[in-house]
Amino acid sequence: MSENDEEIILSDLSDEELVDQMMDDLYDGMKDEIEEAVRILLDRGWTPYDILTKALVAGMTIVGHDFRDGILFVPEVLLAANAMKGGMAILKPLLVETGAPRMGKMVIGTVKGDIHDIGKNLVAMMMEGAGFEVVDIGINNAVEAYLDALEREQPDILGMSALLTTTMPYMKVVIDTLVAQGKRDDYIVLVGGAPLNEEFSRAIGADAYCRDAAVAVETAKTYVARKHNQMSAG
């Protein structure tokens, strides 16, 4: 099997073939190929928004589903997200320029005492992969850090992550503070992390528990759509 036999010339492919190829390349985490394909589609007159939604987001949705279904695991997803990021870096300034519709914005961080950020990073990457703007405030966030970020960024969604049973109750501290300040309903609050479950998320007053990064994306989409509907109805 010589390399020549496998070589695919991306620019020789039709639009439809190229988009299919991009989905495969995202799945395999091939960053250079994704960047090249994004440039080709731009040259062919595609709008940045169409490239984002029809190629990149669609491709990451497949990755997300296979992650959710236990076919892909963290290493493969990180590679795919990295390839996605390469494409996004090209598209981001163009999306702003063209005034493309926003999917929504999320502030995400791991709670105080918890430095586990693998799951949180994964959610951030998958959310970006789905077209959301993500502000990652990192690990070990006290309630003040969350409030500052919410004030500054005005996101649609607050995401909190904890990987330890010793740190997960801190999520309630953050939510209780939001309630006390009358700000709880300004945000969709999503929580996640290995020791959490649905019941816990209800008990602390979050909107939803997200079992993994793929579920986080689906849940975020649903809640943001619901919020927009309420706004246009009201």
Next chain:
Amino acid sequence: MPNALADLLSERDWLLADGATGTNLFNMGLSSGDAPELWNADQPDKIRALYRNAVDAGSDLFLTNTFGGNASRLALHDAQSRVHELNRLGAALGREIADASGRKVIVAGSVGPTGEIMAPIGPLTHARAVEMFHEQAEGLKAGGADVLWIETISAPEEYKAAAEAARLADMPWCGTMSFDTAGRTMMGVTSAAMVQMVGKLSYQPLAFGANCGVGASDLLRTLLGFVDAEPDLPLIAKGNAGIPKFHDGHIHYDGTPELMADYAVLARDCGAKIIGGCCGTMPEHLRAMRAALEDRAPGPRPTLEAISAALGGFSSALDGTEADGTGPAPARRGRRRRDA
């Protein structure tokens, strides 16, 4: 290399390990967000009580309060310069309690993950991981730990780095991974793949196995996966006491002492030699587990149906060992397509 755990493993058919560290410390007043390891210096009596509770409940082996005692984790509390000290103290308090117990009790120096992703996908290099684990291992050794106890690992690269650190510290070691994602580790390692990976290490552990993960049933399925891959070493089972629930501002696990007693006996029937709990496992659970292991006769290998009937269902239908569990992820789509 002669050592206390190797001796005990050759003398006994099973050993009872300990239960939860975090859950117990939480009940003693550790606040959400604080580093438990700092208590080795600041609240030594509480750490003594944690260890003594496990020993009094019948544990033959307990883990030191040093799970997050590597430089990467301690940096969060700006205590990265205290790695040696906090590990030495955690082990020394354990030595004190073990030596005062009047029987042979093993002090196992807990070594948890760094929390970072290893190269090439993440930023943590092998050399840096080995360095951090080695620093921690030397502290545990200086405090008198009998064995290093590497636990809750997800990535094979990190497991190997910790093994290398054990060799550098010239310490015997045990190592468990956490199978919490559809029966695999977060990084996709199956039970069968772990057996293969451990078998190839040049510096062999005294025992290996699984800890934490989802619930007691999942852990036993993982154990059966180990056994089917025909490992040469004794197996460790340290499962959580059920599933975490939130009550009045604190976490409580729904597994009863009776359930954990059944789990302990089933773990032995599955082939585990070192049996303990993990999150949510309190002294009353350990007592029930000890009594069950002493009173009930060993039985045949349980089926998956028997396990789920006794302990509850599994978190996923499959665990990756069904067809060829040693490969990476199953059923991948084609790689780069050649013809459009």
